[in-house]
Amino acid sequence: MSVSRLELDWQRSLSRRRSAPAYLMEEDGESVGFATAALWPRDRSLFGLAGEVQMLYLAPSHIGRGLGRALFAHTLDALARSGRYWVIVWVLALNRKARDFYEQAGLRPDGATRVDWFGAQPFRVLRYAAALNPVVDFGALAREASAADTDD
């Protein structure tokens, strides 16, 4: 695909997004990464309460400097402020680095999987999730439960 065709696709897609978050990260005037998110994922099993981080990409020369963490946190803030209760991210099972990154950020696989096709090749994709705006602090409940187990 040519660069001008890609540019046109992005212009169309960004103009359709309305209030959905899309961020470009810049350093010294240079574009170093971007993130896009959806407030209304089409997946009905999420009840319209989840936000999805759809794309999170850094320029290869800027990977591993903490910029991805900052951009991801900024995107999660936007989803939390928009009233989403949890965040999901679909990650290629083979993308171990991205899976480690999301796990380090507190997300966990929630059991949902799908298969994406790139040409004739199927790839397994895992859904990761974490709470935003939690009504119930599941982490605190789990800690209390494990403390009670230890006391028994």
Ligand SMILES: CC(C)(COP(=O)(O)OP(=O)(O)OC[C@H]1O[C@@H](n2cnc3c(N)ncnc32)[C@H](O)[C@@H]1OP(=O)(O)O)[C@@H](O)C(=O)NCCC(=O)NCCS
């Ligand atoms: C995934 C990505 C956005 C992470 O951004 P990043 O700037 O490289 O990550 P950070 O430097 O902010 O790292 C944050 C934490 O994630 C973890 N992490 C990041 N890269 C990792 C790697 N390659 N292996 C293991 N853990 C990693 C680390 O624990 C790190 O914490 P630490 O600094 O305490 O060690 C970036 O590497 C990227 O653009 N990758 C290619 C595109 C991609 O795969 N996107 C995800 C599609 S779902």
